[in-house]
Amino acid sequence: MEDFAIRVEGISKQFHIGGLNTSRSLRSFLENLTRHSIGAVRHPDRVYNEQVDKTGHFWALRNISFTIQPGEVVGLLGHNGAGKSVLLKILSRVTLPTEGHAMIRGRVNSMLEAGVGFHPELTGRENILLSGAIQRRKWPYIKRMLDEITAFSGVETFLETPIKRYSSGMRIRLGFAIAFHMEPQILIVDEAFTVEDSEFGARCQTKIQEMARNGSTILIVSHNPAPIREMCSRALLLDHGHLVFDGAPDATLVEYQTHAR
Amino acid sequence: MMQSQGNHDIKDQMQRQAITHIRPAARLMPIHLGELWEYSDLLLLLIWRDMKVRYKQTIIGAVWAILQPLLMMGVLSVVIGWFSGIKTGNIPYPVFTYSALVPWNFFTNVLVQSNYTILNNSGLVTRVYFPRLILPMVTAGIGLVDLAIALLILFVLIALYGITLTWTILLLPVFILMALLTALGFGLWLSALNVEFRDFGQIVPFIVQVWFFATPIAYPMSLVPDALRGIYSLNPMVGVVEGMRWALLGNAPPAMDQMLISVVIVFVVLIGGIFFFRYKEVLFVDVI
Incomplete structure (x- = not known):
């Protein structure tokens, strides 16, 4: 059996900008639903480095x-x-x-x-x-x-x-x-x-x-x-x-x- | 020498250890019953912790657990039992209503508290692993302690009014279990939902008030019009309340078809709730 205590293989973690540490309500959920459907980008002004991809996700x-x-x-x-x-x-x-x-x-x-x-x-x-x-x-x-x-x-x-x-x-x-x-x-x-x-x-x-x-x-x-x-x-x-x-x-x-x- | 021994032990232990796999969230998260069992110590300690902390800085402490249903019984006895003159057969109104208030208060306390079980334990949820399912179970467990206290008072009342217990008392644990599963089932949904949508914490106390009138607590089942019986029996608390009365007061036994519907609904809510909770729990840490 191979010896290891911790083995990590290709782990990535993505966060939704603005979705972190904010309490959501039914209203914001519905708002986002409509916003997504008309194709608007969430918080476009907060894109600050290469960790953020085109869809507004932070890696x-x-x-x-x-x-x-x-x-x-x-x-x-x-x-x-x-x-x-x-x-x-x-x-x-x-x-x-x-x-x-x-x-x-x-x-x-x-x-x-x-x-x-x-x-x-x-x-x-x-x-x-x-x-x-x-x-x-x-x-x-x-x-x-x-x-x-x-x-x-x-x-x-x-x-x-x-x-x-x-x-x-x-x-x-x-x-x-x-x-x-x-x-x-x-x-x-x-x-x-x-x-x-x-x-x-x-x-x-x-x-x-x-x-x-x-x-x-x-x-x-x-x-x-x-x-x-x-x-x-x-x-x-x-x-x-x-x-x-x-x-x-x-x-x-x-x-x-x-x-x- | 000692040290190399210790070294060997821990390495040996590790070789025998099962491997924990960490993977992205799936839609259908598995339920590990064995792991839940391993954490039973934590479950009991958290129940003990919350019981201990709850009555800190109150003067009469745990007496509140008794006073709450007794006061409600008093109010209902005067307003409904005396003013409206509802007939409850050969069972005195106060006992009639209190026997239903015992499971009802348990149910509503668990429902209301479930909204806050994850939020109140956010310090744990964001910093250490344990099966999150423990938390709604803690809330239900605390309710169960209150239910036990309220039940003791009920037996005192039964003795005071000279009601004789029959063999049906043996079925009491069955209906308590049913009350527990009902409360836990709905509690699982609410504890998972209120993390993301805090609206549920606001609306549940209102729903509970309406639900109170849709359950035969203040009035007997015989007052419900036949036309409404179908919808009425979709409420699983009807089965719980009628069952409790039957077991304790020797009331008319609940209709079997109604009881069956209640049981089916309880299990659908409970099993659905477990999987819904497991599906939502991966988000708790990011959403809290």
Whole structure:
């Protein structure tokens, strides 16, 4: 059997300009229906680069292919709007691709944001249990990890306090602590090191390296060159929805600087 | 040594793991029942979460779940039972109407809440994978907890009015299940529709008010003119309400042909709803 953790074959993702992040109503639906029928182009003034095709579709990703071996730690680089987050969302199965095919072997734990699924009214302990279930972990496992998670996050004294009373830093630390203790086979992390607290950032980095040694496959998005260089064995560079470079972290970082826009 | 052991374990595990395929959306998305089962923990936790959060910062808390149908029963007993003098056979009007309000309130609460189930959980839907079908199920599950509480009060009322239960009480779970499937069926359609077309959130409370009068809650089935019976029985809540009354109060059994129509409609709405929801769910993240 061929060895891979993540295999991506020709993935593309298309968005309708103006259709993204706008709440639609029956009225706008009917309006668009009539507009389409008379052949008018939607938002013609918003055509701003080559990612937009003639029909007003925006390609956030175009024909992306790569394979990640089990146990690899791969960084994903790219400037704002390069398509990093969309790619992570597709691999996390939050959204589907428009074209292409991807295969994933193993349980994916993705952290597209620290503290996903936290409810402000619930206590730290309750939120840990809830997050564990969201990350597809059973009760006994989460209970066993509870002490380790709280110790890692440093919120021990606030375990019975509702999350809404936490500082944003505490919430982020707890979110990272949970994600890092799910024993992921594949871990997907977005913007991992925008952690303000540098001591905690270092602790996260150590933990990620430990997970990698234990065989987890890790895909990290970061704007920060240092962690990519220190942790990753390989880095991918996205630019305007295209995969433009795939190589050693140092080489990719050089390429990343030259792609500055 | 320990580390290489760990390394081996996770790699071994991975070799045994099934491969997850990620492909573009299809018109007909498959339903993975096994996966839904795997997420039953999350289903229960989300029900618990919403129950716990719902009565935060209220003074009487869960008493609201009891008060809501009781107040409605009081109003209906005075306005309809007393003023209009509707005859409900040998069953006292308050019990007669309350026994229908129990499944009815369940149904309408699920319907109204279903509009917001995806929007209220947008933080989850846009950031993590789980079978989205869980969310309408959570809404129905919360309704089921309220229904259980309301049912306890109903048994108190039955005892107070000295009504004797008969063997038909054994059929109660069947009609509760029917109420659940009806609510879930319509809830699936609404939860998927309201993400894209927020109009449904506005119109559903109105539809529910009209629907109330098209269901024998405040009046007995015998008042419905024969000419309207055909259209009337298209409403699956008729079967649920009549069935509940039969099971609990030993009322006249519901007409079998009517019951059959209700059951068929429930399953059409439910199965259609599941596939419609699966078809629409791929858009949630882009539309929210």
